Amino acid sequence: MMLKNKVAVIYGAGGAIGGAVARAFAAEGAILFLTGRHLAPVEAVARDVAAADGSADVAKLDALDEQAVDNHLQSVIDEAGRVDISFNAVGIPDTDILGVPLADLDIELFSLPILAYTRSYFLTARLAARHMVPNRSGVIMTVTALHSRTGIALVGGYGPAMAAKEALTRDLSAELAPYGIRVVGLRPQAMPETRTIKEAFEPRAEASGVTWEQWQELLASRTHARRLMTLEEVANMAVLMASEKASGMTGTIVNLTMGSLDD
Numbered sequence: 001m002m003l004k005n006k007v008a009v010i011y012g013a014g015g016a017i018g019g020a021v022a023r024a025f026a027a028e029g030a031i032l033f034l035t036g037r038h039l040a041p042v043e044a045v046a047r048d049v050a051a052a053d054g055s056a057d058v059a060k061l062d063a064l065d066e067q068a069v070d071n072h073l074q075s076v077i078d079e080a081g082r083v084d085i086s087f088n089a090v091g092i093p094d095t096d097i098l099g100v101p102l103a104d105l106d107i108e109l110f111s112l113p114i115l116a117y118t119r120s121y122f123l124t125a126r127l128a129a130r131h132m133v134p135n136r137s138g139v140i141m142t143v144t145a146l147h148s149r150t151g152i153a154l155v156g157g158y159g160p161a162m163a164a165k166e167a168l169t170r171d172l173s174a175e176l177a178p179y180g181i182r183v184v185g186l187r188p189q190a191m192p193e194t195r196t197i198k199e200a201f202e203p204r205a206e207a208s209g210v211t212w213e214q215w216q217e218l219l220a221s222r223t224h225a226r227r228l229m230t231l232e233e234v235a236n237m238a239v240l241m242a243s244e245k246a247s248g249m250t251g252t253i254v255n256l257t258m259g260s261l262d263d
Ligand SMILES: NC(=O)c1ccc[n+]([C@@H]2O[C@H](COP(=O)([O-])OP(=O)(O)OC[C@H]3O[C@@H](n4cnc5c(N)ncnc54)[C@H](OP(=O)(O)O)[C@@H]3O)[C@@H](O)[C@H]2O)c1
Pocket: 011, 012, 013, 014, 015, 016, 017, 018, 035, 036, 037, 038, 039, 041, 061, 062, 063, 064, 089, 090, 091, 092, 093, 143, 144, 145, 146, 187, 188, 189, 190, 191, 192, 194, 195, 196, 197
């Protein structure tokens, strides 16, 4: 097992990526502390983990609330003795932002994803690092998107938010790697099996006169493999990056766009 007895905290664990990562971590023997803004979806993931003989504690947690993140992490330390992996899979709702041209976008709506994504990632990483430094060991991870590296229309401040998270990944690594802590991001392509992508793009596909299936084919045609990555593949990469097998990986973002985006 690649993560046997590793203590992993996942933020946004009730979401598509957070849930898939939780199931994959559990299958590799990790001891899970799953958190999310609403409890029900996190509990559903924990039930899957338990059904597969895994171990998962659940907590309702706003990953933008410094005190709440701090208190929760302390409770993890009290119970498990340490934290080995911090994975931030939080996704900020953006239905009011998507589709609005930048020239028409309100400054508060533009700033929202930039402030929320960076705040949540900074808080969860910083507080985890404080517990990892004394052990001189740990892995801090998050998820970004190809918007960090290429111009995409009608997504408001999401691109700058993803670029900021990637910059923060490098900066955290520059400061923490000397203490044995690795910091690694994952940058997946859009996965149509997730609610995030379906809700964001199905209406826009229809509005532009193509079916949802045609839109997915268009995206897939831009990859070298002519197909889009699955949640399971992203979760498998998360396992690898969190494991000792990736001991040489830090300060970088794993490009999971299957050739859509050059390095
Ligand atoms: N899906 C994709 O294909 C894809 C591809 C590339 C990048 N990404 C990025 O990966 C991230 C996760 O995507 P996803 O598809 O897994 O999104 P998702 O299914 O919407 O999951 C996001 C999770 O974050 C939680 N959350 C939101 N605000 C929170 C807060 N303040 N505190 C704690 N939890 C909070 C949500 O909880 P509630 O539902 O309870 O609010 C939800 O469970 C996003 O940044 C997304 O942009 C996704």
